[in-house]
Amino acid sequence: MAAETMPYDAILEQKERLLERLKNVKYKIAVVSGKGGVGKTTIAVNLAAYLAKKGHKVAILDANVDCPNVHRTLGVREKLTKQNNMIVPVSKYDMKIVSTAGIYEKEDQAIIWRGPMITKMISEFILNTNWGELDYLIIDTPPGTSDALLTVTQLLDLDGIIIVTMPQELSLIDARRAVHIGRDLSVPILGIIENMSSEIFGTGGAEKVAKDLKIKFLGRINLDKKICELSDVGKPAVLELEEMQKEFENLLKKLKFTMPA
Numbered sequence: 001m002a003a004e005t006m007p008y009d010a011i012l013e014q015k016e017r018l019l020e021r022l023k024n025v026k027y028k029i030a031v032v033s034g035k036g037g038v039g040k041t042t043i044a045v046n047l048a049a050y051l052a053k054k055g056h057k058v059a060i061l062d063a064n065v066d067c068p069n070v071h072r073t074l075g076v077r078e079k080l081t082k083q084n085n086m087i088v089p090v091s092k093y094d095m096k097i098v099s100t101a102g103i104y105e106k107e108d109q110a111i112i113w114r115g116p117m118i119t120k121m122i123s124e125f126i127l128n129t130n131w132g133e134l135d136y137l138i139i140d141t142p143p144g145t146s147d148a149l150l151t152v153t154q155l156l157d158l159d160g161i162i163i164v165t166m167p168q169e170l171s172l173i174d175a176r177r178a179v180h181i182g183r184d185l186s187v188p189i190l191g192i193i194e195n196m197s198s199e200i201f202g203t204g205g206a207e208k209v210a211k212d213l214k215i216k217f218l219g220r221i222n223l224d225k226k227i228c229e230l231s232d233v234g235k236p237a238v239l240e241l242e243e244m245q246k247e248f249e250n251l252l253k254k255l256k257f258t259m260p261a
Contacts, residue, residue, distance in 0.1 A: 015155050018126050025134040028156050029190070032182070033164045034174025036143035039195040040164040041069045043221070044140035047075075047162070049236035050248040052094040056135040059089060061125060061151055061152060062099035064142040067119045071101035075234015079103070087129040094235060096126050096132075119151045127158075143174075153185045160190035160255075162218065165204035166207070167194055172209055179213050190255050191216030196224035218251045231257075 022028065031044035052058040062070035070076075078090045080102035084220070089096035100121065141149045144236065151160070159183050165175035174190060182189050192204030197220040210217035221227075221244065227237040238244045
């Protein structure tokens, strides 16, 4: 069954407004996964942090509206504020951060919204945020094929998506689905990255998917307790661990689009 999409006229109208707001953003990249729990947010946050470390102007949008994790992963406690009726992103590790976690008082507050409300929230974040000039807007999407992912892909002219998977077969099946979703929506597939590669979960699965589906294999992040420990205290591991820095350096070299100087 085909995914239900927004009416074409509505897409065009919103898209025009959204792209006008993001006209000073050079690259818009969504990090996606077919399955939850594979470390997609960890990859998105560390990618953004590494780009900021290299001197780029970076923002991260947490599009996982009902279960936002970017704030926690980055150790952000501040709430979003407004100036001249525009949202002012929280700033940490030299990057701008926007998330529904910056709206609600309690971290564990349940957000019980239907699809249209989630779509509206993402659109409002994009339209009403003072993004300024950016080299990269990294978008952490929820797993699966929810309205949030459709909103991001329909309304933004993405420069591409990065797919995150674990080496396990169940995760790889969902990663294949994510590739097909991207192709169905005509979004460039920048490549796939294998997270939590280890003797426990296996290794090499993402590379096989990349070969089978003729997409770029961007690299693997080995299962490392230190990554989890740093995340728990709100520190991107890529800023602390040399091995992870090398992986992200190699990852960025493999991306198809030209990196800004």
